Structures are given as structure tokens and as C-alpha cells.
Amino acid sequence: MEYTYRCYRCNFNLHVRCASLLPTLEAEFHDHPLTPIWKWITFTCDLCGIKEDKGMPYLCNPCGLLIHRKCAYFPRRLKVVCHKHPLHITHSSLELDESNSRFCLLCVQKVDTRYGLYYCSKCDFVAHLNCTLDWRNREDINLLEIKDGENEDAELNQCVESATAYKSCNGFLYTCQTCHVELDVQCSLLSDILIHEGHKHQLFLSFTGNEQSCSSCGSKIYFVFRCTTCEFALDFKCATLPQTTRYKQHEHPFNLSYTAEDDSGEYYYNICEEERNSNHWFYYCADCTYPAHPEYILGKYPNRK
Template structure:
């Protein structure tokens, strides 16, 4: 069977009953997975059968004055400005019906929408009103112009809202299911509730998700966002399956402390407390001994922060672990991720370093890792859970995870997850929230403290290291003894979560390679032949250098 289609005048489109896997329909831009039409000579112009057989002319109730003509939106308006679809208010580059005299356009898929709709968000069938009328959606609170209506309840809703939301969802950061509601009478404890997921106010006159037993409120979009929602359809779970999932959570959460080290020697203090003085940690091949002899510019191999007592060290290697790092749980759950995370010595991929999914920085310390999702948290970010008290702000900060980037008050960077204040608009991204409060810089005799305000009233804001201007509201490091302000990047370096100087073995080279931060000589990368200026691996014995991302 053949048809002559307006999209392709040169050849007819031939009917094919087989599946055309991987091809997009030219009409609706969705995959063709069933009977289709296509041009077998050009081997393109694939269509669903229904899209290829659309009538060229249509009388539609939204525009009864004139008939609408079918056209290819992407082809007709390639180089022109044009109006959006009157129903969905989008440009999707698909087949559309249009009245060019009235500048009226509607996608073919929107023109063929059903008159009635069964929706999970409402108990009764919803009827489409094919008439332009401004209304406020009773679920999302936003305006629309073509509503679905339940006359029995006087309930108006967008088509997208009717199909986007579920009656119940399970948020990663809450133990109980959240139920869809659009009645403020169900929120007895909160006059002005705020969303526990994004930490912004919720208008309780419209729809939201709610846990009555915990007085837990969440915006509609926050609760269904993939960053916050567990990949579990609670509506299809039996009681037995639900209990099994809860048991799995109990088994794998942070309260289950799987041993990360074996005690080799113990001393008993004056108060009778046993203190391990020699241990074998899973992340290192040699035994580690308890020490309090601090060396300058040494970093912990767990959290990649400056070494402070008490800590454990390896007598054979430049390897250190804080006591707090050896006591980290081997398994834990974190509100930023759906699955349990496992503490690993080094990321099991790429070049002995990983990118943290909270602060977005490179790190080569210990990582909490999800193999299924390739998700990593460095030690510092893993310690921040639902809330944080920080010296840089007077109010408690709560974890806010959104589908849009939020602005950090400390550095003006944008991030999908921040720690946000309920009282004011202050927010911190994970990079700023995990900055060390005190640190040292090279041979400077005094420590530098993290500062949250300008250090004087002169109006001149400069860094005394690079001598470049500073943004006054950005956090910086300051030595009060010397009146010495500095950019935090100048104090901590470009890669503050990388411990340089360690040697690693790779299959591509017979000798261990040392990770280098910066050098005056620009060595040529063995793989890409570009200069290695910073953050690369080197074998001094062979004069071999290679970028981290080339390993």
C-alpha cells in the first residue's frame, strides 16, 4: 500500500507492518514502534500509520470560523518566527493544523486529545472544555486557557497536571508515602507551610503532597522530581512488598556499622577507656599507628583535609587517616540519593579520582559510592544530611533539592542542591558549606580563618596573594594577626579535595605514577601530546607524563 504524502512530493510513502526501531516519526517526533509509512528510496520520512493518515483539513471547536490545514511545523517555519500551539503553548516541530489568516495553530497531537480523561488526581472523570477561557488550575495554581472540568466538584485542572501527578509518591528524604491533597484543612499544624524538599513556602490553597503523621509538606513538582523521588510505584506494592523494602532500608542505612578496620594493638587509658593504637584499615595495605605528631601541609587520605590529632599514619607511606575517618560507617543512606552508598577506598573507575555529586569537585579521598548509578559523595559532603548549623549564618539551614539551579549566597555559583534558610533567602552550595573554617597557607606563620564579612571599611577589597580584586559579599580567608585577606581559591588551591604527591599504579605504564599539582615545566602528555600544566600524573624515572583525563 502506498500514499502520496505532502511531506515528500518526490516519492510515495510505502506501508510497512514491521517495527522501525530507532526511527522518529516525522509527524509527532516520537519513536515508531509499530506499523509505519516511509520512503523506501530515500530511506527516511518515517511515520506512524496514524500520523501518515491524518486528514489534510480539520474543523476544530477551538477555531470554528475557518477550517485548519495540516502542515509540517519544522519545515514551514524553518527561518521564521511563529506562534505557539494554542493548547500546550509550546513549539515542538511536529505536524500542526493552522489557520494562516487568523494566526491560529494547534499541534496534531493536541487537536486529537480525548474529550474525557480518567486522572489519578481526581475521583471523577474530567471533561475537556474546547473553549478558550482563562482559569486557575485547582491543582498547580497557575493560569490556563483550555481546562479539564469536573462539573460535580467544580474542579478545573490543566491537562498536563491531570497526567503528571500521582495520588501517592515516595520521597527519598521521607520515611512515609506522601499523599496528594488540595485542601489546606489537612495541614493543621502549619499556618504557612514550607516544602521540606526545596525549603520554600507552599501555597496550601492549591495542590501539594502531604504526610499527616509527620506534618511533612512538599510542592507537587518537588515530590515528583527524579532527584527527590524513589523509583518505586507504591500504588502497585502489596503490604508484604512494602515491608520488605522497609526491612532493606533498615539493613542498609547508616545505623548498621560494618567494620572498616581491624584493631591490632590497644592501650587502656587512665579512665579505663580502650584506645586502638595500631589498626589495619580496608583502604591501605599497611598497618596504621596512632600519632599526634603533626607535620606541616599533610592531608588526610580520607577527607583530604589538613591532618590534626588524633590521627593514624603509615610508617612506610605518606598515608594518614583522621580518627573520625577510620570510624566512618561502611554503608550509609544519604538524602541526596535513592540507593544505599558504600564507602570505597578509591573510585573504581577513571584515574583514582572522582567527581563528587554534591559539591561537583574532584576528589581522591574516600568516597561513598553507588555502583548502580555511578554516584559519589566525598567524606565532607556525606556528613551533611537534612540540616546544617553554620557559623556563616545565624539561622538553621535545610537541604533543598530542586530541578532548577539555585544561587549560593557565598559565591554566586548555581547548584541543584543547596542548604537553604527558612527565615531568609540565604543559601549555601555544598562546596561552600564544606569549606574548612580554619586552614594554613604555605609558610605563613598564622592560621587563616574563613570570613563571612568585609574586614574593614576602606571600600578596597583585594586579595593579598594574587593582588586581584575581591567581591565584597563572597566568603574569603583572613589572617587577623597580619590583616591579610585572600581569595579562598588562593589559599586552598584550585583542587582543594585532591591530595597531591601520592603514587598510583596503572596498566598503561610499568612504574607507579605520581599525581602532580603544578610545575614550571610544561611536560608533554604521552597520550594527547598537549602540555601538562597542572593536575597530571608523572613518572620521574622515565620522564613520562599524562593528563588525569587521558589515563
Template structure:
């Protein structure tokens, strides 16, 4: 092969005078003539008419013409096209490793009729590997076998790597797992635990990223401080982009993950309560131009400008305009971390984007109140969703719920939606999405004189359930709002409206 700048003269091209031209980012998806896989990324291909875009991955086009291989050490192997002609019939070579006939390039010893597909030759090329998580080097097992990987636990066919001292058998691709990893969902480092030695055989553990069972007989990532476990691939998929080499120990990583709660207001006047504790009676909040005063008066048909929920005492109000803030919303920190995003989130009183509203990544609803956002990532959370951590105790369910940020087929048990992230129960088949998890426990509706309470079970055993607002039938297992004084049931969407965060 003679390589020139941006082009290559390939020895297997049927028209030798046509060079293959280099494309640094090929998105055609045409199949590579070398490995018969779709081409995405750097490639070489022929652009001449009649050659049908004779395409190669860059790596396949630049394969060496010959190599010495440990599976056939007595003779060199030469690169051949995938076929040979026998009695005018095209036949593929049989690979000695995988025992398959495939139409891809083959390394061949003609004297011994020994053949290796290029994919098998590259898989078996390293003589030893030294993974971070194992004390001994691993050597390839030069035979195509059916085995179960001692790290990922998957049953597979291929050529595994073996530790002869420990009888430890793994995929070659599993050797790249690092010993330590920092994930978005947890403040400490997770350590790769390659066996069940640290766990009792009766332990029933769940991955705290996908909330599926973890088989402790195989590898997992684990934090012994917090008893936090995660599947290998879940942890790698949820990994933060930080350089662990910058930190001397794990406490520094924890400090990196902690944020000082920066204040969002200046106190103008204090009152002293009966217990002698100072109370901020008047303050200047960064979200509003006027001073706000603390009040205990009951109000109706007014919403908090922070969480956009019904206002209830104690709250701060503006004497000059209709601006209200729950005391809890006034005390929100300026910055915080959340298990759904790897970067710190900043509190904004309005949408930080050009649009008039923001889209909450958790409950999938638009809003125009306070929000925690990472502007470079266009990631936003409304206030109710930002206050929920990754472990939830909800009065609507008897067991604790764990946040699953991995897409699953499980629907929300309270509204049948299929959106994620979702909270899942490890004891039963209950699941709860953010939209239902953040429903207010009490709310008001129009001019109705009583408050409505969120109910989790049907109000009676009549078998007929309707919404008194839209007069349509209700699903008995779905949560609903109910006025006990008036025996008045209603869908949450009918009570709260189509845009509850406005």
C-alpha cells in the same frame, strides 16, 4: 489507509503510490504534516525524492479516518487535510473548540461546517475521568475558556475537567498525579493534598525540593509526620523508581529507606576511659593494610586520608607508614543514603572508577580520598559533602538553610558561583553552595605558625580588602580565611589550593 509491515499507504500523501516507511526512533526533528510538531520517536515518512521527507508521528499517521465525537454527536466527523481551496485560495479550517486557524489535520463535518483540530479532538475525547485523588468522576467542560486549575494553580486556556458536585476544575493532564509518591529527598511517602483544608490560611510554606513558596490553596504533596511539603511537579521530578504496590504500609517504605550502618573495621585492642566507656585503641580498617592506633598527639602539615582535611586529634595513625584517619572518618558507615541520590551509596577508600580521582557531584571538585559512590550511576560524593543533610545550620548564617536540588538562577552569597545543588534560606535571599558549605572552619597554610579561621564578615571597615597570598583584591561580602595573630587575610582558594581534596 492500507497498512503493511513497516510501511503505510497514507490517503493524504500527494503521491499515492509512495508508501510511508516506518522508523521506530526518528530523531530528524522535521515537522509532522499532521500536527505541525517536531518528530522525535516513532514515525512514518516518505523517502522518495521530491517528497521532502513527508513525515508524520506514528500516532498522527494512524489516526482513524472517521470518528463520533461528543461535541458533534449528530454526524460523524471525517479526517481532512488542514486546508481547503476557495476561489483558488488556500484556507485553513477554523476549529470550533479553540477558535484558531492552524495548518494541521482536522476532523470535519462538511454538512454542518463543523471542524475540530486533531489535537482538540483528542483532548476532548474521554467523556469522564476518575483521578485517584478525587472522590467523584470529572467530566469535560465542552467550551474553550480561561480558567485556573484547582490542582496545579496555573491559569490557562482550554477545556478543563469539572466535578459538578464540588465545583472542582482541573487540567486533563493534571488528573494523572498519583495519590502517593516516594521522593529521593524524604523517607516517608508524600500524600497528594488537593486543597488547603489541612493548612491554616496564614501558613507560609516552602517546597523542600526547590525551596520556593508553595501556595496551599492548591495541590501539593505532603508528609504530615515530618511537615514536609513539595510542589506537584517537584515531587514528580524527584520521584524514586520503586513499586509502591510492594509495600503494605508506610512503615515498610520507611524501613526500605533505612540502612543498617555496617562496620568498616575490626577492633584489635580496647582501652577503658575514666568514665568506664571502652575506646577502640587499635583497629584494622578496611581501607588500609596495617593496624591503626589511636593517638591524641598534635600534628601539623598532615592530612586525613579519609576526608583529605588537616589532621587533628583524636585520630588513628599507622606505625608503619604515613596513613592517618580522623576518628570520625574511621567510624564512617560502609553504606548510607543521601538526599541527592535515590540509590544507596557505598564507601570506597579510593576512586571506584578507572580514573585516578573522582568528581564530587555536590561541590563539583575532584578528589582522591574516601568517597561515597553509586558505581552504576557514576555518582560520587566526597566525605565532607556526604555528611551534610538536606537541612543545614551553618555558623556563617543566622537562619537555617534548605537544600534545593532544582537548578535556579540564585548565586552563592559567599563566592558568587552559580552551581547547583545549593542551600537556600527561606527567610532572606541568602544561598550557599556545597563548596562553601564544606569549607573547614580552621586550616593551616604552608609554614605559617598559626591556624587560619574562616571568617564571614570583613575584618574591618577600611573599604580596602586584599588577599595577602596572591595580593589581589577581595570581595568584602565573600568568606575568607584570617590569622588574627598576624592580621593575615586570604582567599579560600589561596589557602586551600586549587585541588584541596588531594
């Protein structure tokens, strides 16, 4: 039960918590004060883009901006680990061409430029609001101390640092004592932009709060390399598979194969005799027409000695 103020003459009801709301709200990223609409309505937030939401939004009368109360508290500027410059919030799309297809460079998924986003005008770097605000992407620094041109020559790829929690290694690690992050040596050599023989387009390192499916093996993981042209995604395990390898019980080398060896429509692994997804990568001996699962050839933990 919640107490309300009530006008019996007008049949007007107001929660005690709603009555305590400020008459206007100053948003850090907007030039005009925001006024609450004292009515529970269905609306689309002009900042986060959530459609047909219900609540009491805040309105900017000069601009017609209609946003959630929580969105009004988004910071104007912040810094993410994966980019050298601070990002600033934009909600007018004046800096971006709405007709262009833009991708968030944190999760590598499409951005609707009609609504709010974080942007670096120096590098044309675009990111979703939620991706930028995620504590796993944010860099906790004093933005007032960042000067123009600082960190321009930074070569360390910081985006990869959390991805190796999902990949067992052989004991050689880079460790961050502050963040409790462990980085496998092999993974540290990967760039956040990957060119792989198994796919014709560039792949970009993607992180989301939801698990993403790897196109080459079907596993689900938070960190993948994602294609902005098609729906292809590649996890770290598959991205680092050797192109050629040997199996102790077989006389010929196995080559990593990205497509089915024929058009029969029925595919199985020779060693385990399990049915095989024709879209998944596998190792293949052409001399013996011998397909094998990467896990059987390399072992479940190939980097663990």
C-alpha cells in the same frame, strides 16, 4: 496545517485531535470524573497553580476544580528518596493551614498551599508537585509493598547522594552502581539539615532543576543548603571549608571570616589583589590584616591529593 471538523451554521471548529478526547477523564487523585471544557480559554489551574494559562481545561462540576489535562495524570501517591513515607497529592488544602508559610522540603522554597502539593500527614512533610515528580527525586519502588512503620529507623541520609558530582575528592568514594552516583566521604557525613557558624539559622538541603547561587562565594550549583527564614544559600564546597588553616608562605594561621573586616567599602585580596565582594567569605589573618581568597589558601581542589 491541521485538519478540523467544522459547523458552518454555528461557526464551530474542532481539531481532529480534540474530537478524539474522552468525554470524561478519571483522575487517580480525585473522586469525581473530569469533563473537558470545549473552548479555548484563559484560566488558572487549581492543581499546578499556573496562572492565566490558555487552553482547554478539565472541570469537576461538583467541586469546581479546573485543571490542565496533563495535571489530571499526576499520580495519587509516590515515594521520594529523601523521605521515608510515601507522599500523597492534595489539592484542597484541607490538611494544611493556608495562613502558614510552608516550604518544600526538597527545594526549600515556598509552597503556595492554595494549589496542589505532595504531603506526608505523618511527618507534616510538604513538597512541590514538580519537585516530587522530578525523576532525580523519585524512588522507583512498588508502593503496594510498603507497610506502615517500614523504614522508620533508617539513618542513612539519602538526600546528599547526588550532590558530590560538583566537588572533587581525594579518591575515597561511596559508589552506587545502579544510579552511577559517587559520594565523597566528607560529604556523606553531612546531614540534610545543617547548622553552620556562618549563618544564624538552620540550613536545609535544597535541590532544584535550576542552578542556585551560593551566598558565600557566588558560584551556581544545583545542590545547596538553603535558609527558610532568609535568602541565604550555601554550597557544599563552602559548607565544608575548614574554620582555621595555614598557608605555606605565611607564618600565622588564617581564620574563615564571614563578614568584612571593616566598613571602608573597598575590599581586595592580598595575594591576587583582585577586588572582593564584601558578602563573600574569605580567610583572614588578624595579626597581619591579611585577607585571602579560599581558593588561593586551600587550592582550587583542596580535597584532591
